Amino acid sequence: MSRRTVARRSAGSGFRGTTMLQCRTTVTKASRLPLERRVALWLQWFVLLLLGGLLLLPGCGSGGQARTAPADPGRPPLADEVRLVVSRDFGRQIMTDVTAPVTKDITVMRLLAESVEVETAYGGGFVKAIAGVASTHGSVAETNAEDWFYWVDGLMADVGAADFKLRGGQTVWWDYHAWADAMYLPTAIFALPAPWADGEPLLVTNQADAAVRAWAEDAGVSLGATVPFGRKAPHQAVVVATAAEAEAVPWLMSRLAGHDGGVELVTVASGRLVLQALDGSTGPDASGVCLALPDPDDMDMPLLVLLVTSEEDLGPLLETVTPASVSARLGIALVDGKPVPLPWRAD
The missing domain is CATH 2.170.130.30 (Ferric Hydroxamate Uptake Protein; Chain A, domain 1)
Structure with missing residues (x-):
């Protein structure tokens, strides 16, 4: 092991x-x-x-x-x-x-x-x-x-x-x-590029991949092949999708909801990314989020997931997500152009 x-x-x-x-x-x-x-x-x-x-x-x-x-x-x-x-x-x-x-x-x-x-x-x-x-x-x-x-x-x-x-x-x-409302938090992005630095994870997306590949190289993640985002759950992958695309894919919605381990940090509905506090209260809308989701079939390698409300929001999210900005973070969101740590809370 x-x-x-x-x-x-x-x-x-x-x-x-x-x-x-x-x-x-x-x-x-x-x-x-x-x-x-x-x-x-x-x-x-x-x-x-x-x-x-x-x-x-x-x-x-x-x-x-x-x-x-x-x-x-x-x-x-x-x-x-x-x-x-x-x-x-x-x-x-x-x-x-x-x-x-x-x-x-x-x-x-x-x-x-x-x-x-x-x-x-x-x-x-x-x-x-x-x-x-x-x-x-x-x-x-x-x-x-x-x-x-x-x-x-x-x-x-x-x-x-x-x-x-x-x-x-x-x-x-x-x-x-x-910890009362945080029963299981198995994955986090705090050590980016780890654990995605090794193994050449797939890039799963329907978007143009040049910008994502440039971002990954800068972050220290060596990506493998690009495959379409769809109904088949990938393993060892970096997933990039819009909220609308995510809504049509049951496996991703299930993992975002915490059904495969973890808790719900963001709700995807009607093309929106709505941040969630650990106590279940609703936060603001985000234009993009980056978080790690557990893979129940390969717990050694969580999925690195980047979601945006529109294709135009991908660039700002990629600029926001760096090894320095996600240090000591479960995940990160972009709200009104500013990075917000996950889980969201009303400060």
Whole structure:
């Protein structure tokens, strides 16, 4: 099983997803299961955590030991380094953004603990607080509880941070946010061009592809062949379509609605792209959105999806989506000519 396979299948960030899963020591068998079964297993783990929450034992704080350097969000990490981003509220507040050299047996937990102050529990396998920002599980109503979650190269992890071994060039994103309405957030675009830099994903579009290919090259994504956008769901692909085209394709509408894992970040209806908050409230119309959607048949490689309301909106969206602009982002939208992070919220 590839590290990417282990990295991606968090059985749901909504119920303390990765933080709870840091207590697990193996996910090999679970990772081979269908998406629905993995989510069910994840929920079972969550219930066990709730029942055993009083057994948490405080761990020791640590941090500041790694030879870190400020990261450049505009470029991916080099082959001999890894990048760590720590944020709150889906990247709206950046707490740490550094690179560190790759060392033997470096794990997500070790990178975190050697870069920032960390408080742990369960003998050091459970991240309770980062830089003084602590889990509120058990101290507030579950509807308001906030916790820490992590992704690696755009894929949410379903293995404990102490068990996830990193390799050079990877980006780790820890984010602290409320999880009551965010049950499962398996994919994100924060590490662009990863995970689409390798493998020459197909370009699936009915639009002229020259502009998209130029954008992809600048972003570090090496595209494969161009195939028409239609009713057959592609695998390992960058999908570019108008809202009207998307509405006619059931597989894409299903994934946008979160039926194949994840949550609904944008509603496509009557040629419009309407942003959605995690609590279900409706936001503004967007002229374009860029987000990653899970592929239930190939969870190692989510689809990178760019949707626009009209062909004229594609150029501005491509100009907006860069490795720097999507750093620490689940997705991004263009509203009134300005980038808006996803999930949308009324600030």
